Amino acid sequence: MKNELTLNPIGFLQSDLKQRYETPRQGVLAKESSAIIRLNSKSNFEQAVKDLEGFDRLWIIFQFHLNKTWKPLVNPPRHTRKKVGVFATRAPYRPNQIGLSCVKLDKVEGLKIYISESDILDGSPIIDIKPYLPYSDSFPDVKMGWVKSGLENIYQIIFEEKVKKVADKLLTEENVNLLSYANVQLEFNPADITRKRITQSTKKNKKENEFILAYQKWRINYVVDEKIRKVFITSITTERDKSI
Numbered sequence: 001m002k003n004e005l006t007l008n009p010i011g012f013l014q015s016d017l018k019q020r021y022e023t024p025r026q027g028v029l030a031k032e033s034s035a036i037i038r039l040n041s042k043s044n045f046e047q048a049v050k051d052l053e054g055f056d057r058l059w060i061i062f063q064f065h066l067n068k069t070w071k072p073l074v075n076p077p078r079h080t081r082k083k084v085g086v087f088a089t090r091a092p093y094r095p096n097q098i099g100l101s102c103v104k105l106d107k108v109e110g111l112k113i114y115i116s117e118s119d120i121l122d123g124s125p126i127i128d129i130k131p132y133l134p135y136s137d138s139f140p141d142v143k144m145g146w147v148k149s150g151l152e153n154i155y156q157i158i159f160e161e162k163v164k165k166v167a168d169k170l171l172t173e174e175n176v177n178l179l180s181y182a183n184v185q186l187e188f189n190p191a192d193i194t195r196k197r198i199t200q201s202t203k204k205n206k207k208e209n210e211f212i213l214a215y216q217k218w219r220i221n222y223v224v225d226e227k228i229r230k231v232f233i234t235s236i237t238t239e240r241d242k243s244i
Contacts, residue, residue, distance in 0.1 A: 009125035011039035011111070013062065018122045019177065020066060020092075034106070037113040037126055045111055053108050057132035058115065062099045063125040064092040084146060099124070102132055155190055155224075157183050159233045166236045170218075182220050182233055185213055190231045191224045214239070 015035035037060070039045040052058075071093040073083040086093055090100075099120070106114040113129070159167070159179060167179045185197070191211060193200055201210035201221065213220040221235045 007063075007127050009040070009063070009127060010043070010045065010129070011037050011126045013037055013118075013120050013122060013124045013126060015118065015120065015122040017118075017120070017180065018175075020121065033118050034114070034116045035103075035118045035120065035122075037115060037129070039111040039113070039126075041111060049108050049111075049113065052113070052129075052131070053105070055105055055131040058103055058105050058113075059130040059132055059137075060101045060103055060115075060118075060120060060126065061128040061130070062101070062120055063127060064094065064097040064099050065124055066121065067092050067094075067097055069093070070095045070097075088145060098127070102137075154187050154229070156230045157186055157233065158230055160235075163233045163236055170236075176216075176218070178215065178218060178220060178236060181215055182213060182222070186222065186231045190222070191226070 013035055014037075015033070017033065017035075039049070071086055071091075074086050074089055074091040074093055075083055076089055076091070092099060101118065101120055103115040103120075104117040106116055108114070159182075164179070167177075170176045170178055189195060190198070191209070192198060193211070197214045199212050199214070200206070200208075201212055203210070207223075209224045209226070211222055211224065213222065217239045219237045219239060220233060221237060223232045223234060224230075225232065
């Protein structure tokens with residue numbers, strides 16, 4: 001018996017999420033995201049999607065196509081500072097590059113399946129699609145190991161208009177999506193300066209709730225309001241503190 005398995009994609013995902021740093025921790029946190037699964041033609045998939053629109057949610061099995069290697073131990077993005085086994089996480093660094101995501105089904109048009117609340121990157125090969133069934137797929141009272149619930153601690157990210165204009169320009173001219181990056185990085189623990197890339201603001205007359213999030217040569221300046229659990233993005237600068 002050969003110790004190998006061959007999987008052929010049934011289609012590919014089209015999404016605005018193109019870089020790994022843009023990907024939300026879980027699809028349910030990406031309320032405004034939308035994507036399209038484009039199924040392969042000439043494979044009789046028009047019949048395969050029959051009656052699919054009767055479901056609100058789908059399980060999508062896909063390939064982490066940007067990952068070429070795997071890691072036995074990984075650092076989860078939140079909950080803990082200790083490395084844990086990759087099989088105890090949903091990290092993409094897996095031996096077989098296979099991902100599983102529960103997404104919201106919006107509509108089906110021929111070979112195009114429109115979804116939202118997705119954490120799957122653009123270009124990901126789709127391996128299979130299955131309906132989500134609450135009576136058999138939901139176990140809300142089970143133990144979650146090292147994982148803390150955390151959703152009650154989520155912060156809302158607010159972007160000032162001037163920041164949106166700068167970010168839109170960077171997205172168009174340099175293909176850098178700082179708005180998505182800020183959303184993903186700051187929705188949990190935005191004031192934790194022990195985290196990589198987060199530092200206290202260094203400007204004069206700074207307040208304790210002012211911070212900087214770094215990405216490559218850019219710096220995202222923001223203020224945290226703990227009482228109302230909101231993060232206000234005030235400006236985007238370069239690493240030399242020059243406003244852009």
